[in-house]
Amino acid sequence: xxxxxxxxxxxxxxxxxxxxxxxxxxxxxxxxxxxxxxxxxxxxxxxxxxxxxxxxxxxxxxxxxxxxxxxxxxxxxxxxxxxxxxxxxxxxxxxxxxxxxxxxxxxxxxxxxxxxxxxxxxxxxxxxxxxxxxxxxxxxxxxxxxxxxxxxxxxxxxxxxxxxxxxxxxxxxxxxxxxxxxxxxxxxxxxxxxxxxxxxxxxxxxxxxxxxxxxxxxxxxxxxxxxxxxxxxxxxxxxxxxxxxxxxxxxxxxxxxxxxxxxxxxxxxxxxxxxxxxxxxxxxx
Amino acid sequence: xxxxxxxxxxxxxxxxxxxxxxxxxxxxxxxxxxxxxxxxxxxxxxxxxxxxxxxxxxxxxxxxxxxxxxxxxxxxxxxxxxxxxxxxxxxxxxxxxxxxxxxxxxxxxxxxxxxxxxxxxxxxxxxxxxxxxxxxxxxxxxxxxxxxxxxxxxxxxxxxxxxxxxxxxxxxxxxxxxxxxxxxxxxxxxxxxxxxxxxxxxxxxxxxxxxxxxxxxxxxxxxxxxxxxxxxxxxxxxxxxxxxxxxx
Numbered sequence: 001x002x003x004x005x006x007x008x009x010x011x012x013x014x015x016x017x018x019x020x021x022x023x024x025x026x027x028x029x030x031x032x033x034x035x036x037x038x039x040x041x042x043x044x045x046x047x048x049x050x051x052x053x054x055x056x057x058x059x060x061x062x063x064x065x066x067x068x069x070x071x072x073x074x075x076x077x078x079x080x081x082x083x084x085x086x087x088x089x090x091x092x093x094x095x096x097x098x099x100x101x102x103x104x105x106x107x108x109x110x111x112x113x114x115x116x117x118x119x120x121x122x123x124x125x126x127x128x129x130x131x132x133x134x135x136x137x138x139x140x141x142x143x144x145x146x147x148x149x150x151x152x153x154x155x156x157x158x159x160x161x162x163x164x165x166x167x168x169x170x171x172x173x174x175x176x177x178x179x180x181x182x183x184x185x186x187x188x189x190x191x192x193x194x195x196x197x198x199x200x201x202x203x204x205x206x207x208x209x210x211x212x213x214x215x216x217x218x219x220x221x222x223x224x225x226x227x228x229x230x231x232x233x234x235x236x237x238x239x240x241x242x243x244x245x246x247x248x249x250x251x252x253x254x255x256x257x258x259x260x261x262x263x264x265x266x267x268x269x270x271x272x273x274x275x276x277x278x279x280x281x282x283x284x285x
Numbered sequence: 286x287x288x289x290x291x292x293x294x295x296x297x298x299x300x301x302x303x304x305x306x307x308x309x310x311x312x313x314x315x316x317x318x319x320x321x322x323x324x325x326x327x328x329x330x331x332x333x334x335x336x337x338x339x340x341x342x343x344x345x346x347x348x349x350x351x352x353x354x355x356x357x358x359x360x361x362x363x364x365x366x367x368x369x370x371x372x373x374x375x376x377x378x379x380x381x382x383x384x385x386x387x388x389x390x391x392x393x394x395x396x397x398x399x400x401x402x403x404x405x406x407x408x409x410x411x412x413x414x415x416x417x418x419x420x421x422x423x424x425x426x427x428x429x430x431x432x433x434x435x436x437x438x439x440x441x442x443x444x445x446x447x448x449x450x451x452x453x454x455x456x457x458x459x460x461x462x463x464x465x466x467x468x469x470x471x472x473x474x475x476x477x478x479x480x481x482x483x484x485x486x487x488x489x490x491x492x493x494x495x496x497x498x499x500x501x502x503x504x505x506x507x508x509x510x511x512x513x514x515x516x517x518x519x520x521x522x523x524x525x526x527x528x529x530x531x532x533x
Binding site for chain 1: 406
């Protein structure tokens with residue numbers, strides 16, 4: 001290897017994997033097509049032990065993306081200063097290539113609800129989310145990426161489309177976006193719009209990373225399909241097709257495979273990463 | 286119709302509460318069971334965190350009882366921080382306060398052991414002293430010496446045989462627990478916390494050292510309760526477990 005410790009300022013336009021500790025040795029031995037790793041910020045906010053030691057070792061070999069799941073950027077209340085402080089410490093010592101969070105809320109008063117809860121898209125929520133993104137980018141001293149959610153329902157009070165809402169956030173705050181293609185497919189199916197149309201309306205120029213994950217299928221009260229963003233299986237074929245649709249318009253991007261529940265053996269994840277590499281190769285051809 | 290986060294939260298952990306008006310499907314019909322996806326995500330993720338965080342309790346109670354208790358606990362004590370690795374600090378006291386568990390008096394202390402194992406796993410790293418440094422001290426200096434203990438060390442004193450219960454539910458072929466009080470020290474020589482059974486008086490020594498007392502004072506604390514207390518095994522345990530990180 002020519003450069004043993006590359007320090008890029010962006011993730012490579014190549015496959016990455018949501019890191020799980022049980023794969024530590026295998027990733028170091030045979031990473032396959034995987035060029036970078038993503039971690040959930042909150043799992044590395046302990047004081048020490050194996051998690052931080054493994055992360056330090058991995059960061060010497062791979063570009064790292066820190067993905068927060070607990071900042072509650074869409075919350076009505078102010079951002080938790082303690083949590084923002086912990087995030088600043090982590091980003092400070094790790095110096096990851098990328099930091100991303102969700103267009104969602106999870107903290108309510110003193111409670112943390114451990115799910116990505118939805119918000120209406122109004123002028124008021126836009127202003128609040130923009131303020132929170134400004135505060136995060138200020139605290140971390142870097143640009144962050146914001147991820148589009150999986151939606152199971154809509155708010156009658158919404159006056160913005162999700163894509164316009166995200167585009168306006170990038171304009172106001174300078175943040176980038178994380179395009180979760182599985183979330184697009186899940187939301188479009190659940191709310192009855194065209195996933196391709198959503199991609200075409202998405203501000204693809206701001207996209208710094210793409211997510212892919214598996215979903216489960218259920219039905220609503222009327223028997224209509226209700227897809228659940230479960231991250232517990234392979235990426236579905238129509239989502240791979242939607243990725244091709246996105247890549248054809250966006251050009252090459254870093255693509256992450258997320259698999260958080262019923263985590264499979266490493267070769268299964270490696271095969272998913274190889275499929276993402278093939279999708280990138282198709283647009284390069 | 287505006288749905289505040291207070292409104293959204295109010296029905297989230299209460300299956301009997303109506304789904305907030307103003308939430309719909311894609312065609313404008315009431316959201317109905319679509320809202321249950323969030324109810325389910327919150328309850329299931331917190332329940333799983335409790336199962337994973339208290340593996341010995343889950344084993345002792347069985348999956349179904351554990352689910353039921355976790356369901357009550359998570360509604361009374363939702364997490365207060367996004368650090369799920371620390372969730373469940375109130376679980377031992379919650380178990381102790383459940384009338385239907387009163388006949389299982391040991392549960393709360395076993396839950397404290399599970400919680401302490403998890404805290405130890407995430408505790409700060411610290412380099413242990415060279416045992417030769419301690420051995421090199423002349424006896425009169427030794428009694429005055431203060432031992433700084435590793436951040437990953439945890440001490441649990443119990444009127445129940447918690448070490449034996451833990452082993453019986455963790456190790457294949459471990460003997461059945463016999464009645465009796467057991468004190469446990471959790472040490473983390475590398476990355477994996479290990480619970481060790483302490484001899485009578487051993488917990489007095491460790492507690493005194495942890496409070497900053499000298500080795501002599503810690504020994505007095507033990508012999509006050511256990512007149513023929515022998516310090517050697519406890520000290521050897523701490524040294525082998527990498528639990529002494531400074532001498533002052």
